[in-house]
Amino acid sequence: MGKSVLVIEDEPNISEAISFILSRDGWHVATHSNGVDAVEAVRARRPDLVILDVMLPGRSGYDILRELRAGPETGGLPVLMLTARGQPKDRALAEEIGASRFMTKPFSNAEVLEAVNALIRP
Amino acid sequence: MASLNLLVAVSLIYVAFLFAVAFGAERAAMKGRAGWLRSPVVYTLSLSIYCTAWTFYGAVGYAARSGLEYLTIYIGPSIVMIGWVWALRKIVRIGRSQRITSVADLISSRYGKSNLLAVAVTLIAVVGTTPYIALQLQSVTQSVAAFAAADPSIVLPADNRATALWVAAGLAAFTVLFGTRNLDSNERHHGVVMAIALEAVVKLCALLAVGIFTVWGIGGGVGQTLARIDASAQLGQWQMAPGRWSGLIFLSGAALLCLPRMFQVLVVENEDERHLRTASWAFPAYMIAMSLFVMPIAVAGLSMLPEGANPDMFVLTLPLSEGHTGLAVFSFLGGFSSATSMVIVAAIALSTMVSNHIVMPIWLSLSGKGAMVSGDVRHVVIMARRISIIGVLFLGYLYYRLSGGGTALAAIGLISFSGVAQFLPSMLGGIFWRGATRNGAFAGLLLGFAIWLWCLFLPSFGDGVVLPAGVIANGPWGLGWLRPHALFSITGLDPLVHGVLWSVLLNTLAFTGLSIFSFPSPMERLQGAQFVNVYQHSASPRGWTGGTAQSEDLMIMAQRLLGAREAQKLFQSEAARQGVQGYLPDPNADFLQRLERELSGSVGAATAHAMVGQIVGGAAVSVEDLMAVADEAAQIMEYSNQLEAKSDELLRTARQLRDANAKLTQLSVQKDAFLSQISHELRTPMTSIRAFSEILRDAPGLSEPQKHKYANIIHDETVRLTRLLDDLLDLAVLENGQVSLNITRARLGDILDHALAAAGGDPSALKLRRDKPREGLWLQTDTDRLAQVFINLIANARKYCDATTPELRIAVRTGEGSLMVDFIDNGAGIETDQQTLIFEKFARIGDQKAGGAGLGLAICREIMARLEGSITYLPGQGGAAFRVTLPMPAANAAQ
Structure with missing residues (x-):
């Protein structure tokens, strides 16, 4: 397999949990905890998939997604958005901007695995 | 007989x-019963x-x-x-x-x-x-x-x-x-x-x-x-x-x-x-x-x-x-x-x-x-x-x-008639023809009167009484064309008709001719307008009409005295001030006073007054008129002062309303944001708990250290959840006024020491500057609640102070019947528009992620209110600055 994923999440415990689950599934997992330079991190690491939290210190996940979608290299990158805010408008906003998948915290581990694998499959 | x-x-x-x-x-008539x-x-x-x-x-x-x-x-x-x-x-x-x-x-x-x-x-x-x-x-x-x-x-x-x-x-x-x-x-x-x-x-x-x-x-x-x-x-x-x-x-x-x-x-x-x-x-x-x-x-x-x-x-x-x-x-x-x-x-x-x-x-x-x-x-x-x-x-x-x-x-009756008939041209010309002038009227009257005297009046005494018979028959000094009954040698007319014809005819000719060839003075022009257009100038057919000034007449006068451009500028600006289109403002008291002032610059105050009065009142302006104008002006001034005060008041009220509205709007936004926030704050620890509990349950072959670590995370997140719920409950209790205070005695310095220790975080990351001697004060209050406030402030400084070498100064001050403890850091401080909001519950500044749910300062405010003190933001201190104020009796009582 050897698929790579970048987890952009500021909450260390959640980041660690996702890393553990995906690693065991055979993913190469990298983490990033800051919103400000998240886009640079994506460009540098060129992952196959990005898991993006909405509430990040320094910059909102929505802004980061917008910039990713605007870039030629990252425009078609699969992005799974995670948010602790369960309101419908958050989901609507994420879909409008171009999130590939949107999940509300708390999630089940199996759900996450199913989602990332669905996204990466052609 | x-x-x-x-x-x-x-x-x-x-x-x-x-x-x-x-x-x-x-x-x-004097008793007013003169109707009949x-x-x-x-x-x-x-x-x-x-x-x-x-x-x-x-x-x-x-x-x-x-x-x-x-x-x-x-x-x-x-x-x-x-x-x-x-x-x-x-x-x-x-x-x-x-x-x-x-x-x-x-x-x-x-x-x-x-x-x-x-x-x-x-x-x-x-x-x-x-x-x-x-x-x-x-x-x-x-x-x-x-x-x-x-x-x-x-x-x-x-x-x-x-x-x-x-x-x-x-x-x-x-x-x-x-x-x-x-x-x-x-x-x-x-x-x-x-x-x-x-x-x-x-x-x-x-x-x-x-x-x-x-x-x-x-x-x-x-x-x-x-x-x-x-x-x-x-x-x-x-x-x-x-x-x-x-x-x-x-x-x-x-x-x-x-x-x-x-x-x-x-x-x-x-x-x-x-x-x-x-x-x-x-x-x-x-x-x-x-x-x-x-x-x-x-x-x-x-x-x-x-x-x-x-x-x-x-x-x-x-x-x-x-x-x-x-x-x-x-x-x-x-x-x-x-x-x-x-x-x-x-x-x-x-x-x-x-x-x-x-x-x-x-x-x-x-x-x-x-x-x-x-x-x-x-x-x-x-x-x-x-x-x-x-x-x-x-x-x-x-x-x-x-x-x-x-x-x-x-015969004198008719001669008398023809004498006064000389007034006719000037009179009718005056009321129907604006072009009639004084010179014309004067010339016509004098010429007509002279002819009347010569042809009708003097001969009426009879031949030889005033005029010698020879003069009547042959003219003075033998000038035949001046014979009283045959002027210009035109004979055969009845003497009366002859006299009337010549006197009135030449009178009219002189009047008309000179009027055309002479210029009227401004006063004549004004009066002429008043006479010829009398129906426009006097609105009511009964009683004396006053104040029926015609702006146009004022304009004509002003143009003559000030020059066309200046006058037009003046009238236009006044019209604009009154909100009237064009050049002709309403001739109200204000404008007349202004005009008079302008005119007096050219012709002197008395003349200007007379001239304006001429148009405005028709007759000379009386002292009563002036008093009325002055009175009106005073009333207007008083009224406008009242208006000004009123409008200031209104402005203040409007500002307060605007502030309140802004606060309400912001609060509503904040409340909306809080729902998301509280959701976030609850879901975040729950996410970790769920994820790790699933890992512990489902993942085979975890090492003991891993198991221990994940169990610890679950524990910590559970504590965090509990703390959040505690805060919410605490605030609810404080807000409902159900809190019971536990009054104890303690030194301020001890309370601060306790708070610093309890605030958590890395103590070395925030440099402290304290005023130990002044902290020796004894307090009698709910020291635990006061410590809770201090903990919040210190924790906030640790969390939010964004200086490269963060520093917190805790200053103690007494005076004006109260004790003040200031917490001042050297960070960026709080934006002015946020300063009032930070004490609202669930308020968070910006969308930066911070540890709390935005309840800390709201809780502090409620606590200080219970302690009969207050907590305020202190602007202009170079960083974020909070002042905790306690009433002095509470401080004194403990000394």
């Missing part, structure tokens, strides 16, 4: 009765002073001499009254709106208030009227003589001079008494008007009575009378000279407008413009009634009275000769009424002119006091009027004496 004593007695009783009527009317005095009937009857003794007696004489020509004297005024009522109405309106007191005042006022013009008009009026007064005196004395002649027991006085003198003196007394009671000639002479209205009734009834007596008493009915008229050699032939007739009709029509006494009753004594409507048919009707029996009386007189009897006295001598003394006395009273009413009104009119335009200006210039001494001047004016009345009557008497009371007087 008629007795002269009886006549004198009846006359005295009649005069006494007139006095009583006049007195009663004055009293009624102001009726159109009284107005119309007062107009009948047109029919003087000259008409009463003279019409019959005229008819006996010249047939139907006497009718022209009635036709002229009737035409004017019926056909020219619109012109009369305009004159009356001008008279009222401009407070006109006489013909002279009208003309001088129209032409820029020129006193020189007023003097000229006054002099012409006096010269033209004096012979007429003499004529009235003569008719009274003649009628007395007629009675005396019929009473052989009486020895006739050598001449009639004594009678004339007594009559003149009596009339002077009456006129002074009732004509100068009021100073302002606009305060109408109710007594006089009532008396002359009564006299108008008496003279009409007397003439009708004599006429009826003539036709049915001695004439044998209408048919026979008409037959006798046809048969009469003198009257039967229908001869009509078109030139002379039209000349006379014109003359008598002009006289109605120009005679000072007619102007007095028509304009000055007019109570209501609408009375003219009644007068326009009632006055001609009166004239018809007056002329109805003239022919029958003339025919009867000619046929029944002895040859050589004076036809002018037929009205009196006819009933006398038939032995009807009572009728004769009645007839005498009619003639007496005609004479006296004319003399009284003429004297009032002339005295007003003489005193206003000649005596007063001279007195004022001689006394040197100017018009500032009010009481004195009133007294002087009344004296001047009284002396003028006596003077006018004395002049009339003098004229009567000098002219010898001969038949020459009979």
